[in-house]
Amino acid sequence: MLRLLFSIFLFTVVFLFYGYFRELNPGTITIRTSPTVSLELSPVTLVLLSMAVGVLIVTVIVGIRETTHLIGAWRSTRLQRRHEKVTALHQEGMQAFLSRRLGDAKVIFQKALAIDSHRIETLLWLGNLYRAEHNFVEAIRLHQTAHRVEPRNIEVLLELATDLEGAKRYEDALQALQDILRIDSDHLTALIRKRDLLIRLEKWSEALEIQHRLVKANLPAADAQAASDLLVGCMYEVGRQFLERGHPEKARRYFRGAIKKDRRFLPAYIGLGEILLHEGKIKNAVEILEKVYAKTKSIIILHRLEELHLELGEPAEIIRVYQTAIQRDPQNPVLQFYLGKLYYRLEMVDDAYDLLSALEGPHDQLADYHKIMANLHLRKHHMEEAVLELKKALGFRKRVVVPYRCLHCQAESREWSGRCRACGQWNSFVALPWLGSPAQASDQEASQPAPRPTYQGVASPFETV
Incomplete structure (x- = not known):
């Protein structure tokens, strides 16, 4: 009732004001809306009509703004609820994954992606779950989807590189790591993984280039030593590849560089000897290896000298070298x-x-x-002693002992090579280490760096009898 009375009062006041101002402003104003249509309005009517139009325009604008705000708030609330639901599902999936309920985790992550197919965290976790099952196709698909959503996300690219490497798509994995380095050229993890992949693919020159950068990085003392050791190994492998391709001068430069960084690195010394053999300078190779043996006392060097002297038809020389070595170390059973x-x-x-x-x-x-x-007893016709020795030899339950063993992984080999095929360590083979000093072998093993990818390199061209 009050509102009705107020409305009547307001209408009355407006009507009185309108009449009052119309009397004060007599006459009319012609308003043309088209060439043939016109309106005759009093000045007061025109003012009030203009005010009414203005109020209407303001009302429409405010209404549109409020409506837009309401729609935006509704959409925001809806998205927030969806986000909360996806987050809850994602956390539930993580808990299932950590509880080793992998099947449940997979179903939950898939539900989350059905609601929001572009959630990076869920794409990453579900992709990692598929990779753990060795389903690399699905892992790659999910991580590629995440990469399309966020092309500069380094974590996504790292996981994608891991998937591609697991699927043995090494070139594609290298490309993913290269994408990371385009975003951050000093990304340490990407550099290390790219180097390891290049080593796996035996692209030694590129691996060496990256290793130079890693050596210059500010690494902890233990990692810095391992990086320096790996640098020496890469230099040796680059030299070995140049030698195999018929470029002895380039090979010599890399072998000398490896020796300069590590005077105890035997493969590089043997590599220099191989260069001299390639050039037909067998005596020079013998001289170098004799000097190396004098410094290193390595049985492996003696083995190489044995082959070279026999190739030269000088068995007396290698016998002399062995006898001299025994005179200097008479208690060494290996010699x-x-x-x-x-x-x-x-x-x-x-x-x-x-x-x-x-x-x-x-x-x-x-x-x-x-x-x-x-065999010696047979040559001397000591049959009983020969049978006894054969029984001892055949009575072993272990494998027949081979001449070389890696101090890092204990792998055994009848052929020497600069790098262990099993663990990838350079300069780790020793001859019959169980006959030497156990303490010394332990010290050498402790000094070896962490294992690297498996090596499929070419063995040395000599072996023991």
């Missing part, structure tokens, strides 16, 4: 064993028998020793 083995190889039966029969050492671990002694 005595290999000299006896050389005598046996050269058909010097009496010398081999005298030396090996007097050899003191853990014969119960060395099947090769008993096999050689059995």
Whole structure:
């Protein structure tokens, strides 16, 4: 009732004001709306009509704004509820994953993606779940979707590179890592993983370039030493590839560079010897290896010298080298064993028998020793002793002992190579380490860096008898 009275009062006041001002402003104003249509309005009517139109326009504008605001608030509330639901599903999926309920986790993540197919976190987790099941196709698809949503997301690119590597699509994995380096050229993880992939693909020159950058990075002391060791190995491999491709001068430069950084790196010394052999300078190769042995006392160098001297037709020289080494280290059973083995190889039966029969050492671990002694007894017609030695050799439950063992992973090999095929470490092979000092072998093993990808390189062209 009050509103009705107020409305009547307001209408009355407006009517009185309108009449009053119309009397004060007599006359009319012609308003043309078209060439043929016109309106006759009093000045007061025109003013009031203009005010009414203005109020109407303001009302429409305010109405549109409020309506837009209401629609936006509704959409925001809807998106917020959807986000909360997806977040709840994502967290539930994570809990299922961490609880090792992988099947449940997969279903929950898929529900989350059905609501929001562009949620990066869910795409990453579900992709990682598929990768854990070795379903690399689905993992790659999901992580590629995440990459399309956020092309500069480094975490997504790292996971995608892992998927591609697992699927053995190494070139594509390299491209993903390169995309990371375009975004952040100093990204340490991407550099390390790219280097490891290049090593796997034996692209040694590119791996060496990255390793130079890693060595210059501000790494902790332990990692810096491992990086320096790996740099030496990459330099050696680049030199080895140049030598195989017929570029001895380039190979020599890299071998010398490896030696300059690590004077104990035997593969590079042997590589220099191989260059001299490639150039037909066998005597020069022998001289270098004899100098290296004088510095390193490495049995592996003696093995190489043995092959070279025999190629030159100078068995007396290698015998002299072995005898000199034994004179300097008379308590070394490894030297005595290999000299006896050389005598046996050269058909010097009496010398081999005298030396090996007097050899003191853990014969119960060395099947090769008993096999050689059995043959020597046969040559001397000591049948009972030969049978006894053969029984000892055949009685081993372990594999026949081989001449080289990696100090890092304990892999055994009858052929020497600059890098262990099993663990990828350079300069890690030793000859019969169980006959040497256990403490020394432990120290060498402790000093080795972390393992690298498996190596499929070319072995040295010599092996023991």
